Amino acid sequence: MGDTRAASGTGQGPGLPPVITCREPGSFARGVMAERHPALIEQVREAFPYGPQQLRALDALLHEIAHGVVEPLGHGSPDRDLWLEWGREHIGRPWFDAPFLWAESYFYRRLLDAVGYFGEGPWQGIDPFAPFKRAELSGDTVEEELRALDDLAVVTAAERASALLDASLWGNRADLGFRGPAGAGEPASGTASGLVADDRAVLWGILPPGARGTVAVIADNTGRELIPDLVLVDHLLLHGHADRVVLHVKPGPYFVSDAMTADVVDCVRRLGQAPGEAGVIGGRIREAMGAGRLDLRAHAFFCAPFPYERMPDDLRAELGSGSLTILKGDLNYRRLVGDRLWPGTTSFADLTAYFPGPVAALRTLKSDVVVGLDPGVLEGLERSGRAWRTSGTHALVQVRP
Numbered sequence: 267m268g269d270t271r272a273a274s275g276t277g278q279g280p281g282l283p284p285v286i287t288c289r290e291p292g293s294f295a296r297g298v299m300a301e302r303h304p305a306l307i308e309q310v311r312e313a314f315p316y317g318p319q320q321l322r323a324l325d326a327l328l329h330e331i332a333h334g335v336v337e338p339l340g341h342g343s344p345d346r347d348l349w350l351e352w353g354r355e356h357i358g359r360p361w362f363d364a365p366f367l368w369a370e371s372y373f374y375r376r377l378l379d380a381v382g383y384f385g386e387g388p389w390q391g392i393d394p395f396a397p398f399k400r401a402e403l404s405g406d407t408v409e410e411e412l413r414a415l416d417d418l419a420v421v422t423a424a425e426r427a428s429a430l431l432d433a434s435l436w437g438n439r440a441d442l443g444f445r446g447p448a449g450a451g452e453p454a455s456g457t458a459s460g461l462v463a464d465d466r467a468v469l470w471g472i473l474p475p476g477a478r479g480t481v482a483v484i485a486d487n488t489g490r491e492l493i494p495d496l497v498l499v500d501h502l503l504l505h506g507h508a509d510r511v512v513l514h515v516k517p518g519p520y521f522v523s524d525a526m527t528a529d530v531v532d533c534v535r536r537l538g539q540a541p542g543e544a545g546v547i548g549g550r551i552r553e554a555m556g557a558g559r560l561d562l563r564a565h566a567f568f569c570a571p572f573p574y575e576r577m578p579d580d581l582r583a584e585l586g587s588g589s590l591t592i593l594k595g596d597l598n599y600r601r602l603v604g605d606r607l608w609p610g611t612t613s614f615a616d617l618t619a620y621f622p623g624p625v626a627a628l629r630t631l632k633s634d635v636v637v638g639l640d641p642g643v644l645e646g647l648e649r650s651g652r653a654w655r656t657s658g659t660h661a662l663v664q665v666r667p
């Protein structure tokens with residue numbers, strides 16, 4: 267294990283590549299902070315008939331990001347002291363100077379503060395992203411994707427496993443906060459399949475049929491991502507790749523479309539109400555939940571602004587006791603390897619050696635961070651001149667046994 271260990275913290279360290287901030291003009295991170303977040307505030311503002319208090323707070327947040335310094339949470343916030351501690355180095359300074367991971371996390375926490383999600387009152391517990399999630403779930407694309415499951419009922423278990431892994435992987439592209447640049451929808455270049463790394467053989471080696479251990483799935487987005495995740499989980503249970511799956515979701519709204527318990531409920535219901543194979547799968551998932559073979563967890567750490575290297579002991583023990591942890595999505599990847607400008611060929615195994623037990627990342631590339639690439643693959647991608655790191659056109663399956 268090289269000195270890349272302990273590298274994924276938020277601080278700077280000797281010999282470590284820089285932590286990503288929003289400071290760099292033209293960078294992806296800056297675009298998120300300067301364009302995506304303000305646009306999101308506008309969308310949330312439009313989606314709800316908020317009162318003057320919420321509208322004022324949203325406008326103030328908009329202004330603060332562009333012109334002010336990072337302010338603390340309101341006095342009534344239950345976790346105000348916690349965030350004062352976590353933001354010691356960033357509160358009172360420009361948003362653009364903070365580490366990208368911290369700033370994004372805190373932005374979502376502040377948005378919840380602005381709309382009164384945790385406050386006493388009528389807006390308590392109202393998910394500001396629910397209208398977007400609901401629209402996606404009832405849309406034609408989900409309908410078509412559910413219908414396509416009928417075709418998989420007739421293929422071999424191994425073919426089905428691989429197709430479901432792909433569906434779960436590329437489902438990560440459907441992120442409601444993600445708006446790629448023009449061209450993001452074109453076929454991937456640089457590699458034939460769009461996969462920049464593909465360790466699926468290692469994954470299935472850890473989880474052969476009949477392996478019967480516990481698999482943890484750290485979920486990312488709801489809707490078009492969570493549905494294929496649940497279908498994959500059903501397959502793992504049905505074919506004995508696992509005899510129990512723990513699905514980790516967020517304890518509250520986060521990064522627009524991140525799944526929380528209410529979203530799992532909606533997705534399971536959506537599956538269960540569908541005709542054909544999707545409905546059968548939905549019924550099995552419900553049964554598995556009832557029998558404790560599919561368990562839900564919503565640990566507070568999943569909304570904390572830290573890399574997984576800082577995960578608390580209870581989570582570490584839980585993940586360490588299973589046969590594999592599958593992490594979904596871009597943010598989980600950034601938290602897994604550290605949100606730094608790593609050279610693309612840095613060893614994935616070294617960076618994740620701290621993780622308690624075998625770990626797999628299934629992620630479409632939607633931010634600058636990527637490691638574990640073969641030098642030839644990296645060279646080809648760089649030569650393509652495309653925004654392959656951030657446009658969601660490429661994906662990876664990386665596994666550390």
Ligand SMILES: O=P(O)(O)OC[C@@]1(O)O[C@H](CO)[C@@H](O)[C@@H]1O
Nearest residue numbers: 298441443595596597598632633
């Ligand atoms: O974790 P996900 O859902 O795959 O992706 C989340 C994400 O694409 O959204 C951000 C932009 O808002 C990126 O910085 C981030 O990594």
